[in-house]
Each structure stands twice: as C-alpha cells, then as structure tokens.
Amino acid sequence: MTQKPVIFIDGEAGTTGLEIRERLSALPVTLFSIDPARRKDPAARKDAMAAADLVVLCLPDAASREAVQMAATLGDAAPRLLDASTAFRTDAAWVYGFPELAEGQDRAIATALRVSNPGCYPTGAIALLRPLVDKGVLDARYPICINAISGYSGGGRSMIEAHESAGGPAFELYGLSLEHKHVPEIHQHAGLGRRPVFVPSVGHFARGMIVSIPLHLDDLQGHITGSDLHNILQEHYAGQEHVRVMPHEPTLSAEALAGSDKMELRVHAGTHCRQALLTARLDNLGKGASGAALQNISLMLGLNNA
C-alpha cells in the first residue's frame, strides 16, 4: 500500500486555512496538525514542516515570508510549499497557481517546489484579460479599469467579526489610494503593459465576488464584437472544470456562487453601442482561495492521476 502524502496547513485556524482543511477531508491525504495552543510556536511549526510533503501557508504576508525562511532551513528535508498570501505572487522563483492561465501552466504547477495561490480579485481579472491579451485583440497598453465587489469574508477574521457583530456598512469602496496589494499581481499575470486602475469594494454579505471590466470595442484590435470576445474566452476555457464561459444576463448577483469552487465569465455587449463589460463571478473563498488551493494541491501531489 502506498503512503498518503502528508500536508501541514500553517494558519489552519484562519478563514482560508479552515476552508482548505475542510475540503482536504475528501482527498487521499494525511493532515498533520499541531496543538492549537502551539500554533504560533516556531519550534512546533518547524517540526510539522519537517514531517510534511506539502505545507500550505494560510498566513498574513509577513508571517508567510517567515515561514518560507523557516522551511528553507530544513535543507533537503524542506517540504514543497503552496502559499495563499500575497507575498510571492509576482516572484519569479514561484509558479503562479492558476492552472487555466495558459498552455502548460497546470504541468508547471504539478512539478513546482513553490506555488503561489492567486488572489481572489486577480483570479477574476486575470481570467478575463489574459486570453484576450494573448490572442492579440486587447493591446497590452489598453487603459484597463477594474471594478470589483467582495463579500466581507475577503477581509479575514477581523472583517468577519466586524460585520457579524456590529453590522458593517452595506456597501463600501476601499483601496482608494489606488495602490491595492493585488494590482502588481493583475498587472503581471494578465500580461498588461500598463498598470490597471483597480477599485475594490466590500458589501454586507459573507461570501461571493464580481469583478467587472468595461471595454470600448473600437479601441480593441480589429473590428471586434462582444460575441468575438465571448468566443475567445470560450475557446480558451473549453473543457475546464472550474471556469465556465456563460451567456450574458441582464443582472448578476454577487452571492450566486457562494460555497462553490466554480467561476463564471461573461461578456455583456450593447446592441446599439460599441461597448462591452467583462464580468467574472466567483466565491472569494472558493475559486478565489481554497478552491484554487485544492486544485493546486491535487496537481502538486498528482491526486488527479491516482
């Protein structure tokens, strides 16, 4: 009998860690946990890392950087790493954990030592933009503006507590310095040649997300229509289990995919105007975090081939 791979989730009690832990119960893996009282104890965490084949980091950025240094001190016994934080998503030494990004990305993830799990907002934005840039219809220098709304679970434990105890604002724009931590990640992995404007917002609902990107069709390459954009996305994501290209709908609720690991992409185009709106709908904690983590864990450990 072959042994099951061992996984340690550093930050297992947090929002993302708990979700990943729950989903792991369906996989043929052994979960290595440490006594909750010692969950921030460096010695206990290092022992857990040494016992694991794969460590999933579900920590704030600074703690994630420390954890990566800690794993490196194990030398040949260092485990493979999947990081859920923002810390390494634009680092060339890490493989970006978006299997549907481009041809061969799933194979790169499968063999990587270090994989960064994509951000929730970047998952939607990159999924919409990258195939259009790669196909040459969207010039990399196009002035992209991205609007997005997230459920409050996107802000982790502190935002969840704020919304669930005091009742947070119904709707709030934030990141208004225009320097949100996800901008470099979107810029790089969408293949853009110009920094996008990104305006996130949060609503008084637990989970769910819509990312939307308006386009002027006359400023794309060639006489492109909304259905051309739809067809490019459909062709790119054909056969993918987690990403679906859907027909236009007149209204979209951000919560419709709460609890799911799927993402829906749409192209909404005016009948009488040369304008389009690209939308991605997902669960910020599903395809935007733990659903993607599960895809990456399965690829890294070859669980799909078992």
Ligand SMILES: NC(=O)C1=CN([C@@H]2O[C@H](COP(=O)(O)OP(=O)(O)OC[C@H]3O[C@@H](n4cnc5c(N)ncnc54)[C@H](OP(=O)(O)O)[C@@H]3O)[C@@H](O)[C@H]2O)C=CC1
């Ligand atoms: N929520 C979301 O939608 C998404 C979050 N992420 C990313 O996942 C990571 C975790 O976020 P999230 O789960 O939301 O955050 P939470 O605040 O819910 O959880 C973070 C966990 O890490 C623990 N922790 C903090 N510092 C240390 C340390 N030095 N050693 C061990 N454990 C520590 C915290 O413990 P304590 O609470 O006691 O401090 C907590 O249990 C972040 O980097 C975030 O960017 C990624 C995608 C989406």
Ligand SMILES: CC(=O)N[C@@H](CCC(=O)OP(=O)(O)O)C(=O)O
């Ligand atoms: C509503 C809210 O606050 N959302 C978080 C994004 C969620 C998160 O932490 O993002 P990643 O881990 O995916 O990078 C934020 O804007 O910072």
